[in-house]
Amino acid sequence: MNDIQKMDADWLVFHQNPKMPDFILPEGAVDAHCHVFGPSAEFPFAPQRKYTPCDAGKDQLFALRDHLGFTRNVIVQATCHGTDNRAMVDACRASGGMARGIASVGADISEAEIADMNEAGVRGVRFNFVKRLVDATPKEVFLIIADKIKDFGWHIVVYFEAQDLEELEPFLKQLPTTIVVDHMGRPDVAKGVDHPDFQRFVRLMTENESIWSKVTCPERLSPQGPPYEDAIPFYAEIARRFPDRILWGTDWPHPNMKSHTPDDGALVDYIPKFAPDPELQQKLLVDNPMRLYWPDRLIG
Numbered sequence: 001m002n003d004i005q006k007m008d009a010d011w012l013v014f015h016q017n018p019k020m021p022d023f024i025l026p027e028g029a030v031d032a033h034c035h036v037f038g039p040s041a042e043f044p045f046a047p048q049r050k051y052t053p054c055d056a057g058k059d060q061l062f063a064l065r066d067h068l069g070f071t072r073n074v075i076v077q078a079t080c081h082g083t084d085n086r087a088m089v090d091a092c093r094a095s096g097g098m099a100r101g102i103a104s105v106g107a108d109i110s111e112a113e114i115a116d117m118n119e120a121g122v123r124g125v126r127f128n129f130v131k132r133l134v135d136a137t138p139k140e141v142f143l144i145i146a147d148k149i150k151d152f153g154w155h156i157v158v159y160f161e162a163q164d165l166e167e168l169e170p171f172l173k174q175l176p177t178t179i180v181v182d183h184m185g186r187p188d189v190a191k192g193v194d195h196p197d198f199q200r201f202v203r204l205m206t207e208n209e210s211i212w213s214k215v216t217c218p219e220r221l222s223p224q225g226p227p228y229e230d231a232i233p234f235y236a237e238i239a240r241r242f243p244d245r246i247l248w249g250t251d252w253p254h255p256n257m258k259s260h261t262p263d264d265g266a267l268v269d270y271i272p273k274f275a276p277d278p279e280l281q282q283k284l285l286v287d288n289p290m291r292l293y294w295p296d297r298l299i300g
């Protein structure tokens with residue numbers, strides 16, 4: 001065991017008593033974007049991290065899953081763990097097949113290491129371009145990684161902010177796998193859906209069928225704050241246009257929130273506000289994530 005690493009003084013700990021959602025999730029729903037942090041005594045945070053969070057381990061994640069009514073999780077490696085994927089892999093292994101993982105790896109990753117993570121349930125890697133979270137990785141490095149993971153059938157999750165998409169577009173088009181964009185590429189909600197930055201993202205998805213989007217994180221994108229009404233048009237636009245290429249997740253335990261601690265039950269209640277149609281909800285919460293992460297469990 002290691003020492004517990006002390007969280008940042010301004011860290012907002014996740015909601016301790018989220019409400020029971022009013023929206024009843026469809027059977028077999030997947031929380032397709034969440035993280036585990038440590039616990040740091042067992043899985044220390046990485047030396048190169050940009051923040052030190054509270055502990056938020058797999059048992060707490062699985063308890064939240066059950067409380068909200070989800071069946072499965074996709075656990076995305078958080079930057080505070082760098083390329084040390086042990087906490088995420090441990091959670092996947094402990095889930096009894098009910099969690100998949102997205103890893104962060106370096107270009108020196110070996111085929112045996114990929115195979116081992118694949119066996120644990122990892123199905124992709126994350127490339128992060130958000131400057132406050134990571135030091136920049138050369139695109140050549142990402143291309144080497146992409147080449148190594150593609151034959152495992154893995155995909156690539158990318159995290160960037162709207163103003164960086166123009167520069168990133170040629171690179172994204174070079175990637176050889178399905179691409180999943182975190183949080184719709186973080187549009188500036190104050191600018192409205194017609195702003196060229198968001199329309200660039202819409203166009204990117206229109207023109208590239210291999211690009212998916214997570215319709216996640218109104219708590220991050222909404223300048224108004226709860227109940228995040230100002231962000232609804234963005235989610236509705238992506239969900240309406242690309243019903244077969246969207247995913248939803250809680251983003252628990254909500255790293256780097258500064259304005260407020262979101263209630264995960266209220267986040268679930270947000271889903272029907274932008275996806276009111278039960279058929280769309282079924283795609284968003286079950287069919288799409290199952291196709292990407294558990295294709296072997298699909299019937300027919």
Ligand code: 0GY
Pocket residue numbers: 035077078079080133182251254255256
């Ligand atoms: C998110 C968003 C954030 C952080 C991370 O890996 C991370 O550290 O993803 C953020 O700070 O915007 O998706 O959890």
